[in-house]
Each structure stands twice: as structure tokens, then as C-alpha cells.
Amino acid sequence: xxxxxxxxxxxxxxxxxxxxxxxxxxxxxxxxxxxxxxxxxxxxxxxxxxxxxxxxxxxxxxxxxxxxxxxxxxxxxxxxxxxxxxxxxxxxxxxxxxxxxxxxxxxxxxxxxxxxxxxxxxxxxxxxxxxxxxxxxxxxxxxxxxxxxxxxxxxxxxxxxxxxxxxxxxxxxxxxxxxxxxxxxxxxxxxxxxxxxxxxxxxxxxxxxxxxxxxxxxxxxxxxxxxxxxxxxxxxxxxxxxxxxxxxxxxxxxxxxxxxxxxxxxxxxxxxxxxxxxxxxxxxxxxxxxxxxxxxxxxxxxxxxxxxxxxxxxxxxxxxxxxxxxxxxxxxxxxxxxxxxxxxxxxxx
Numbered sequence: 001x002x003x004x005x006x007x008x009x010x011x012x013x014x015x016x017x018x019x020x021x022x023x024x025x026x027x028x029x030x031x032x033x034x035x036x037x038x039x040x041x042x043x044x045x046x047x048x049x050x051x052x053x054x055x056x057x058x059x060x061x062x063x064x065x066x067x068x069x070x071x072x073x074x075x076x077x078x079x080x081x082x083x084x085x086x087x088x089x090x091x092x093x094x095x096x097x098x099x100x101x102x103x104x105x106x107x108x109x110x111x112x113x114x115x116x117x118x119x120x121x122x123x124x125x126x127x128x129x130x131x132x133x134x135x136x137x138x139x140x141x142x143x144x145x146x147x148x149x150x151x152x153x154x155x156x157x158x159x160x161x162x163x164x165x166x167x168x169x170x171x172x173x174x175x176x177x178x179x180x181x182x183x184x185x186x187x188x189x190x191x192x193x194x195x196x197x198x199x200x201x202x203x204x205x206x207x208x209x210x211x212x213x214x215x216x217x218x219x220x221x222x223x224x225x226x227x228x229x230x231x232x233x234x235x236x237x238x239x240x241x242x243x244x245x246x247x248x249x250x251x252x253x254x255x256x257x258x259x260x261x262x263x264x265x266x267x268x269x270x271x272x273x274x275x276x277x278x279x280x281x282x283x284x285x286x287x288x289x290x291x292x293x294x295x296x297x298x299x300x301x302x303x304x305x306x307x308x309x310x311x312x313x314x315x316x317x318x319x320x321x322x323x324x325x326x327x328x329x330x331x332x333x334x335x336x337x338x339x340x341x342x343x344x345x346x347x348x349x
Contacts, residue, residue, distance in 0.1 A: 036305070036312070037065070040341020041078035043319065045094050049078035050341050051106070056310055056327070059336045069106040074099065080346070082122040082129075087153065089129055091119040098122070098131060100156055110156040116149050123171040123178060125193045127153050130178055132168035133161075143167050148180060148189075150196055160196050164189045169257075170210035174219065174238065181208035181221055188221065190241060200241050204234060209257025213238070214265045214282040222257035222270060233268065233280055249287060251276060256301070260347060263306040275299040277311060293332045303347020310335075314344030 035055035042049035050073070051066040067073050076092035083089075083103055090099040097112040098119055118134035128150050135145040143166045150160040165185030172179050178191040188202040206223035213219050219236035223246070232248040251272030260269040268280040275298065276291025293311055300323075301314040309330035317323045323344040327336040 037081070038325070038340055038344065039078050039081055039090075039346075040323075040343070041345060042076075042342045044077060046342075047073075047075045047077065047094060048342060049074050049076055049092065052340055054325070054327075054338065056305070056308065059327075059338075061338045061340070063341070066101070066106050069101075070108050079119060080121045082124065084124045087124075089122045089124075089131075091122060091131065093118060098129075098151065100153075113151055113156055113158055115158045119149070120169055121171050123173045124153070125173045125176075125178060128159075128193065129153055130162075130171060130173070130191070130193070132164075132171050132180060134167060143184060146182075148178075148191065162191055162196050162198065164198060165201070167207075169208070170221070170259075172211040172213065172219070174213055179211055179219060179236075181211055183207040183209060188219075188236060188243075202236060202241060202243055204243055205246070206231060206234075207257075208234065210259040212259055212261050212265060212268060216266070216282065218244075218282065220259075220268060220282065222253055222259045224253040224255050224257040226255050233270065245285070247280065247285060247287070249278060251278070256346075258302055258346065260302065260304040261306060262304070262309070269302070269304045269311075271299065271302045277302050277304075277313070293328050293334075300343075301345040301347060312347050314340075314347075316343045316345065319343050 035053055038052040040050045050064050053062045053065050077094045079091045079093055081090050086103050088101045088103045096116055097114045099112045100109040116133050117136050120132040122129050122131045131149040133147050133149050134143050138144050146164055146166050146168050148162040149158050152159050165182040167184035168180050169183045170181040180189040182189050186204045186207050189198045190200040192199045206228045207225045208221040209224050211221045217238050219238050221234050223234050224231045230248045231253040234246050235244045237244050251274045254271040258271040266282045270278055272278055274295045276295035277293050279288040298315045299313045300316040303312045311328040313326045315324050322339050324339050325344055329335050
């Protein structure tokens with residue numbers, strides 16, 4: 001459920017922010033901070049999501065870099081963040097909105113788009129962002145009117161809604177097609193951005209969550225569910241637009257379907273139900289025989305830095321106050337632990 005999807009981590013890009021000189025009140029030179037942007041989505045309904053920055057090389061943490069850059073808080077919970085080139089999109093809920101910031105400064109580019117209902121994840125194609133939206137809840141809490149919002153990044157206005165099945169989650173753009181993991185109706189929706197229409201749906205056996213592609217012409221999605229007996233990775237042939245082979249993880253994939261990749265996209269990483277992190281070789285079609293790090297049932301989210309292979313895990317601390325992260329090097333050795341914001345959850349690189 002959305003109220004417990006609460007942290008996103010974006011690594012491998014520089015964040016710049018301006019500070020003020022206490023002596024003369026003049027702007028100080030911008031400081032370059034190489035590292036990992038942590039998104040503390042905040043407690044459900046508490047509107048206390050925030051952004052922090054972790055420097056992998058020094059092991060230091062800076063808090064609330066978005067508010068430092070803008071002189072205001074996000075005043076919402078955060079579902080996800082998408083970064084592409086110079087623009088960063090922040091999908092928020094309670095209240096529902098999409099914030100736009102400059103990637104190099106985190107300064108807001110415009111007033112947020114609020115014409116979205118339960119926004120989830122985003123992908124960018126050309127001058128448009130495509131944002132999966134659950135839509136409104138019905139009286140029985142079902143989602144009958146889910147859609148993908150098309151937002152013009154030149155005007156920051158929503159220009160279209162593309163209806164999809166119930167509960168869309170992850171979204172990815174590959175060439176001139178947009179793929180949406182539609183969780184509740186257990187399918188992948190394929191959108192043609194030229195017509196803003198779904199041109200095909202690919203049925204699956206278990207709910208898809210998140211998506212990635214390799215360099216062999218295959219789309220991969222995590223299949224996970226509270227109730228499914230077998231969960232793992234599903235391959236989608238991008239030429240035929242059909243589901244091909246399914247690779248079950250013996251430990252089972254965590255119900256959130258966390259997915260991370262290396263720089264090439266040919267090694268995937270998933271979080272098991274046992275709190276272990278497992279790799280999957282997309283060429284050999286095999287999982288690692290054991291967890292890369294010591295399995296920990298308290299792990300709520302994870303990510304792997306594609307540039308350094310460092311592994312990050314998060315602990316939401318029962319959603320009571322601030323959570324924490326752990327950082328492991330490429331060998332799986334613990335290098336650091338840090339207290340972060342409320343409910344750390346997901347890592348995106």
C-alpha cells in the first residue's frame with residue numbers, strides 16, 4: 001500500500017546548493033557534493049518528507065538539501081523521484097503533486113503540478129513526463145480509474161490522461177515505447193507516446209512491480225505479491241512484446257518488488273523475503289547462490305550503486321520516528337550506518 005512506500009535513493013549525480021554567508025548575507029559559491037540523494041518520504045499523512053545527501057567517499061550525511069535550496073519544505077510525503085539530465089521530478093502524495101527541480105541545484109523550476117491523483121513513478125520521453133497514477137479510491141478501496149498522466153515539461157501542465165489497468169507502478173521508456181507495470185490487473189501496458197494510447201497489454205501470472213532493460217533486447221520486471229506462491233523475475237521480449245521465461249527466486253521477492261541494476265543492465269539485484277540481496281545474471285539466467293550481504297529481515301529497501309557496486313539497505317524502524325541506512329562495499333562488507341529521515345524505503349540510481 002502506498003502509505004508504507006516511503007523512501008527513494010538516487011545516486012551517482014552531483015547536487016549543488018547555494019548557502020548564505022553569515023557575515024555579509026551574500027551568496028556563497030555553490031558547493032559540489034558527489035554522492036547519494038536520500039529521499040525520506042515521511043510519515044503517512046504527516047507531510048514531512050525530506051531530501052538528504054550521503055557522500056559515499058567520506059561517509060557523511062547532509063540533511064534537508066531541498067529545503068536548503070528552496071527555503072521551504074516539500075510539505076508532503078514522497079513516493080518516488082525520477083532524474084533525467086537537468087530535471088528532477090518528485091512524486092508526492094498527501095497532498096498529491098509532482099514537484100519539478102533543477103538536478104544540479106535542486107531549486108524548484110515551477111510551481112508543482114497538482115492535477116494528479118495518487119502519483120507513483122515517472123519516465124520521460126522527449127518533452128513529456130509520463131507519471132503512473134493510481135487514481136481515486138472507490139468506496140471499497142479498489143482502484144477503478146487508474147491512468148498515466150502526460151505532463152508537458154515546457155509548461156509543467158498535464159495535457160492528457162492515458163487509461164490503464166488498476167494500480168500502475170513502475171514505468172520505463174525504451175526507444176519509442178513506454179512500458180507500465182500494472183500491478184492489480186497483472187499486466188504490462190505498452191503505450192505509444194505518439195498517440196498517447198495503449199497499443200498492447202502483456203498478461204502475466206503475478207503482479208508486476210518494477211522494470212529494467214538489459215542490452216540483449218529484454219525487458220525485465222519483478223513479479224511479487226503478498227499471496228503468490230512463486231515470485232521472481234519475468235522476461236519480456238521487446239521485439240515480439242510477449243512474456244517469455246519466468247525465473248523464480250527460492251527466497252521469494254519482497255512484495256514491494258525492489259529492483260536495482262549494474263551499469264550495463266546485465267546484472268539485476270532483488271530483495272528477497274528473507275531480507276537478503278540477490279544478484280541475477282541476465283546472460284546466464286541464474287541467481288547468486290546466496291545473499292550478497294548478511295540477510296536481515298528488518299531491511300525494508302535496498303539499492304546498488306551502478307558505478308561503485310556499493311549496496312545500500314534501509315530500515316524503517318517500524319515507521320516510528322527516524323529510520324536508518326546501512327552501506328556495504330562491493331564485497332558485502334559493512335562500511336557505514338546512518339540515521340536518516342522517517343521511513344527510508346527505496347533506492348534508485
